[in-house]
Amino acid sequence: MPVLALKTHSVRSLPVLQSDGELVHAVLGGDRKAFALLVRRYEQSVRAAAMSVLRDTHLAQDAAQDAFVKAYEKLGSLRRAGAFGPWLLKIARRCALDMAGDRREAALPDDDIAAARPAGLLDEDKERLLAAVLELRESERQVVTLRYFGGYSVKEIADIAGRSVGTVTKQLSRAHRRLRVLLKEA
Amino acid sequence: MSDKIENRLQDLGRTIGTDETMAPRVMARIDRALGDQPFKTGTMKREFQVRRLVMSRVSKLAAAAVILIGVVVGFQAFKGTGGVSWAQVLQQVAAVRAVTYTLQATEETPQGQSLDIRIETIQSSERGIRMDAYINDELVNQAFTLVDEGLFVTLMTGQKLYTQVALTEALCEEVQRNSGDPKAIVDEFLTGPYTELGRSEIDGIAVEGVESQDVALVPAFLSGPMGRLSAGSEMPDDVVGRLWVDVATGWPVKMTLDIAGTDGGSETHVVVTDFQWDAQIAPEAFSLEIPADYQPLARVDLGQMERGVQMVEALAYFAELSGGTYPTKLTPVDIVGEVGAIYEKLDAAGATPEMDDDMLIKLKYAATYVRELGDQGKKPAYYGDTVTSADTGKVLLRWKLDDGRYRVIFGDLRIEDVSGSRLAELEAK
Numbered sequence: 166m167p168v169l170a171l172k173t174h175s176v177r178s179l180p181v182l183q184s185d186g187e188l189v190h191a192v193l194g195g196d197r198k199a200f201a202l203l204v205r206r207y208e209q210s211v212r213a214a215a216m217s218v219l220r221d222t223h224l225a226q227d228a229a230q231d232a233f234v235k236a237y238e239k240l241g242s243l244r245r246a247g248a249f250g251p252w253l254l255k256i257a258r259r260c261a262l263d264m265a266g267d268r269r270e271a272a273l274p275d276d277d278i279a280a281a282r283p284a285g286l287l288d289e290d291k292e293r294l295l296a297a298v299l300e301l302r303e304s305e306r307q308v309v310t311l312r313y314f315g316g317y318s319v320k321e322i323a324d325i326a327g328r329s330v331g332t333v334t335k336q337l338s339r340a341h342r343r344l345r346v347l348l349k350e351a
Numbered sequence: 352m353s354d355k356i357e358n359r360l361q362d363l364g365r366t367i368g369t370d371e372t373m374a375p376r377v378m379a380r381i382d383r384a385l386g387d388q389p390f391k392t393g394t395m396k397r398e399f400q401v402r403r404l405v406m407s408r409v410s411k412l413a414a415a416a417v418i419l420i421g422v423v424v425g426f427q428a429f430k431g432t433g434g435v436s437w438a439q440v441l442q443q444v445a446a447v448r449a450v451t452y453t454l455q456a457t458e459e460t461p462q463g464q465s466l467d468i469r470i471e472t473i474q475s476s477e478r479g480i481r482m483d484a485y486i487n488d489e490l491v492n493q494a495f496t497l498v499d500e501g502l503f504v505t506l507m508t509g510q511k512l513y514t515q516v517a518l519t520e521a522l523c524e525e526v527q528r529n530s531g532d533p534k535a536i537v538d539e540f541l542t543g544p545y546t547e548l549g550r551s552e553i554d555g556i557a558v559e560g561v562e563s564q565d566v567a568l569v570p571a572f573l574s575g576p577m578g579r580l581s582a583g584s585e586m587p588d589d590v591v592g593r594l595w596v597d598v599a600t601g602w603p604v605k606m607t608l609d610i611a612g613t614d615g616g617s618e619t620h621v622v623v624t625d626f627q628w629d630a631q632i633a634p635e636a637f638s639l640e641i642p643a644d645y646q647p648l649a650r651v652d653l654g655q656m657e658r659g660v661q662m663v664e665a666l667a668y669f670a671e672l673s674g675g676t677y678p679t680k681l682t683p684v685d686i687v688g689e690v691g692a693i694y695e696k697l698d699a700a701g702a703t704p705e706m707d708d709d710m711l712i713k714l715k716y717a718a719t720y721v722r723e724l725g726d727q728g729k730k731p732a733y734y735g736d737t738v739t740s741a742d743t744g745k746v747l748l749r750w751k752l753d754d755g756r757y758r759v760i761f762g763d764l765r766i767e768d769v770s771g772s773r774l775a776e777l778e779a780k
Contacts, residue, residue, distance in 0.1 A: 194725030
């Protein structure tokens with residue numbers, strides 16, 4: 166056995182959750198159900214990303230659906246399976262921007278988009294916070310959205326992202342710091 | 352509302368809420384829109400190809416006594432000294448038929464421990480790959496991918512053990528087409544995002560460099576066990592790679608990769624140097640004789656794997672251990688975990704079974720092979736989470752054959768090739 170492979174050739178227990186990378190490989194291997202798990206895992210984060218652009222729950226839901234379908238279609242072109250989360254959020258933002266563009270082209274002024282926002286859904290403070298979250302670095306954005314929007318524990322996020330608990334803890338901590346700075350700047 | 356950022360995020364999360372209908376709606380749309388269309392494999396294929404070379408590159412961190420009769424470096428291929436043309440570098444490196452180099456990897460733990468591995472590699476499109484790995488200058492592992500013989504052999508010099516994998520013809524062709532890791536590294540550097548570092552000097556040679564922070568460099572640098580280790584467990588997100596090219600000739604002279612220990616874990620530093628581009632390789636470098644006092648640790652035949660025979664052997668071993676169940680997930684990492692858990696359980700119960708390395712290795716190869724089938728669009732599906740050895744008529748594993756039929760391994764480990772419609776009936780059970 167090759168030298169460093171010895172490190173993996175040890176008794177270990179199974180992870181609690183399948184990582185994104187494993188699920189992506191499963192989907193590419195023909196297991197479509199695995200994609201449903203990815204949808205459940207990221208639906209809050211994807212809707213949040215879409216909401217930050219569209220400011221409308223219903224439109225954000227539609228954009229999120231589009232984003233997941235597009236991600237499924239393009240899954241084979243994903244460069245690194247473990248990077249599924251950040252990649253998906255980029256697609257979500259692009260879908261939301263496209264949808265916002267379509268609405269503008271359909272002569273619906275931006276004001277209408279804002280007006281479509283149900284009262285009290287995202288107040289100004291939350292909108293600012295969400296915008297700040299989406300400005301975080303990819304890895305930090307992923308752990309923050311999984312933690313606070315998806316409700317996953319640090320251990321579960323570690324399993325999902327294929328990182329160690331220590332890394333996730335540090336990334337969360339860095340993200341908190343960065344968010345404080347971003348919100349002050351805003 | 353509290354000012355604490357954590358509380359504010361939690362509050363935002365509650366407002367966003369959960370949409371339980373999202374997954375079923377998305378899946379319904381996918382089913383309607385795409386039906387049974389296969390994926391476009393795109394760049395993901397490259398990742399699989401790297402991993403697939405388990406079979407050939409599994410020994411990347413093994414090493415090589417490099418025997419050269421001569422070196423022909425294509426100085427004339429690179430004209431001018433006005434600055435490096437990166438496109439030309441890429442083209443020049445891609446055309447190389449043989450290269451030798453040294454890779455030095457150092458892993459440092461926060462506790463101050465350090466592991467140094469040196470790998471001396473010969474890669475030849477015609478002959479294959481040879482890697483000799485040294486720890487503290489002691490030869491610990493040799494790996495030979497022999498294209499002519501269709502074999503991948505690893506010698507563990509300390510334990511006097513060896514593994515032998517019979518490669519398929521397709522895999523040998525793949526090695527011949529794409530045998531050069533330095534080529535993969537250069538490709539990752541120059542086709543991904545990078546910044547130019549300008550001029551410098553290495554060992555008296557004027558060089559020009561680029562820097563990249565693309566994590567895709569990691570498998571390119573560390574394909575084989577270390578790459579799989581990274582990809583399979585934790586892909587680092589903080590890496591810095593540098594490529595330095597001789598200004599006069601356009602040949603890369605040094606490549607480095609630094610992986611930060613972001614979680615307080617180990618840092619890894621990799622330096623690839625001593626390149627001999629377009630080297631002439633002595634035939635002796637690839638003549639392998641397994642020493643008589645070496646014992647076989649595992650023998651895998653990928654042709655038999657393809658036919659399902661070794662797949663069945665490996666799954667039977669697992670079922671025997673587990674009392675009739677199969678691995679829940681068919682991935683190398685999970686298999687090791689599940690087998691380990693079974694052994695722990697047996698051990699706790701007072702039984703002290705010997706681990707069958709041959710079978711364990713076959714299982715891992717089976718998992719890798721199934722993953723490769725997925726990469727090839729052969730629609731593998733594995734149902735080890737629900738099917739046991741008692742489920743004689745149920746599909747445990749299947750994949751598509753070139754003739755359009757499906758090879759099916761049933762719960763009782765029978766192998767049968769069936770039509771698509773028959774498969775649908777079987778899977779409906």
